Amino acid sequence: MRKKHAWFMAQYILLGAAAIIVIVPLYFTLITSIKTPEEIFSSAFRPPRIPHFENYFLLFNEVYHLQTYFLNSVFYAIAVCCTSIFVNTMAAYAIARMKWKLSKLVMVLFLAAIMVPGHATMVPLYVMTSKIRIPNQAALMLIFIAGTIPVSVFLITGYLSNVPKAMEESAVIDGSSIPNLFFKIIIPIIKPPIATITIFNFMSVWNDLMLSLIFLSSENIKTLQLGIMKFRSATYTNFGIVFSAMVVSIVPIIIVYLFMSEKIIGGITAGAVKG
16 A cells, blocks of 8 residues: 555656646746846746736837748648648558558658657758759658658558548448548548647657748748847847747747647547558
């Protein structure tokens, strides 16, 4: 009984420590975003006496024009997520349900791609896309989409492997075509892994810095993360503005997670284990 009680106490302590590790940076970011520079350096963790919400309004003026970077990131994230769902669901369906000689080899190649560090491919990808003269914005989006394929196909294929084929067989007997079968039966069934890969892919694109830094040079196509980098200078940095921009960048991820959180756990657990 004592050992069980001690185990529960240890779990609560570990969970409490993990919660503190997550909550403290968020608290610091939030309170810093509504402080003046003087308050930030005089009392870092103390809430401001008077909240300065004008930091958020300044982000969208003609000096910082954060709305341009924000909308660019929204465009990249939505375009990549939608294309990823379309491509990866069909690829996973072909591997999991259709019988063809190279299906296992293709799956092995996808799994091998997961083990390749993304940073090791950045320079070769830039050189390759430059030589074939693909516009930087299009090249970046193609690289984002390609980067979503291995994990997405792995999760969806694992999920489909656990789904009985009875509904599909009945639809085929009734004369259903493959496109009709895919869009009307398979897509509703695999909503949990679709929600999982959507939030993972959205976060990957939204938080990306290195690829965007390499491929995007024009101001009007830069992402939010690159825009936040501009708020710093060699001589002076208004940390209130920087942290308020960080808060703005966090909000879309929280919104996407809240909308899809119910299906995420199911998609991970069912898609990661085949059997």
